[in-house]
Amino acid sequence: MKIPELSKLFRSRADPTNSMWQSAYTFFFGSTTSGKTVNERTALQTTAVYACVRILAETLASLPLHVYRHTENGKEKAKDSQVYRLLHDEPNPEMTSFVFRETLMSHLLLWGNAYSQIIRDGRGKLVALYPLLPDKMEVDRTATGEIFYEYQSDKGKVVLRKEEVLHILGLGFDGVKGQSPIAMAKNAIGMAIATEEYGAKFFSNGANPGGVLEHPGVVKDPKRVRDSWNAVYQGSSNAHRVAVLEEGMKFTPIGIPPEQAQFIATRKFQINEIARIFRIPPHMIGDLEKSSFSNIEQQSLEFVKYTLDPWVVRWEMALQKSLLTLSEKEEYFIKFNVDGLLRGDYKSRMEGYSVGRQNGWLSANDIRELENLNRIPEELGGDLYLINGNMTKLEDAGAFAKKNGGEEE
Incomplete structure (x- = not known):
C-alpha cells in the first residue's frame, strides 16, 4: 500500500467523539456484566477513575522537563535547543508545557495511546507539537511494513508518516498500539458505576426501598393509584411525609436495605479496585482507612518508584525517539526530574x-x-x-x- 501524498500541515483539533463508534476497542468496550456501558467518557464520570487520571496526569505535567547536552564533566541544560524551548515552555502557541503534557497523559491513561503531530519547517527544524485525539487515530502498515498514521479530522482523513507523529504507547500486545486500561477493566469500572447509580436512585426515592400497596378489594385503575402515590410520597423532597391510606389499603415495603446488600462495603472495594488498575495508593484518592502517619510517606515514595517512574521512562524514550534526529541523539538527551518528589x-x-x-x-x-x-x-x-x-x-x-x-x- 502506498501512502497518499500529504496535504498541508494539519493543525485542527476536533472535539472528541464517543469511542464506541469507529473505535479499535469496540470489541473490548460495550455492556458489562453489571449491565452498564463503559467507555472513556462514562468511566471518567466515576470519581475514582477521575481522581486516578487527574493525579497521574497532573503529577507528570508538573515535573521539570529538560533537554540536556553531554559534556566532558557530565551534562548541562541545552537551553539553546529548540526542543528544549518547546518541551519546557510552549509546545505550540495555544498551550503551555503543563497543559500539553497533562492532555497527552490523560489520553494515555484512558485510551492507552497518546498522539501528537510533529510540525517541522522546510529545513527539518522542530516548530510545534499539537495533540491529536486517540479515538480518531488509526495505526497501519504499508505493504513494505512501514508504519503510518491515519487521522480522521473534521475536513476528512489525513495521512501522516511515522516521523510526523509523537506516539506514546501504553501496555499493549504488539508494540505498535497500546490497549485501553478502561476497556481491559470494564467490568470493575461498570460495577462502580452501577453501585454509584444505585445509591443515587436510593436517595432520590427518599432513602426508602420500594413497596407494595395492598387493597382488600379489586382496584379498577392500579396505574392511577400507583402514580398518585408516587406523586405525593416518592423522592427525597417528599421524605417523612405522613401517608393517608383509604378503604383499608396497606403499604408493605420490599427490597433489600443497603446495609444488608453490603452497599457501602462494595463501593469502598470498587474504589480500591480502580486504584489497583492505575496503581495509585488508596490514600491519594481519599481512602485513608489503612493509612497512618507512619506509612503514608513510604507509600508516597513507592508511588514515585513503582507507578510514576515507568510512565516517565515511556515518555522520555518516546520523546527522544521522535523529536531528536540521529545526529542530535548523540549530543542531547531528554530527562524528567523526579528528585523533588523523593525529597x-x-x-x-x-x-x-x-x-x-x-x-x-x-x-x-x-x-x-x-x-x-x-x-x-x-x-x-x-x-x-x-x-x-x-x-x-x-x-x-x-x-x-x-x-x-x-x-x-
Missing part, C-alpha cells in the same frame, strides 16, 4: 546534605541548587568539596607521626 521533610534533607557535605561529594552550591537557592560565588568557596580531616587512606595511616617524629627504628 523527605526538611530535617531529613538537612541531615542528608550534611552527610554529603562532610564526605566530599556535595558542595555548598550543589546543596543550594537542590534547595532552589542562589549560588555562592566561586571566589567565596561555593564550589569547594571538603572532607573531615580525620579521614585518610589506610596506606597513609601513621604517615603524619613518622614525618614529625622520624622513622621508626
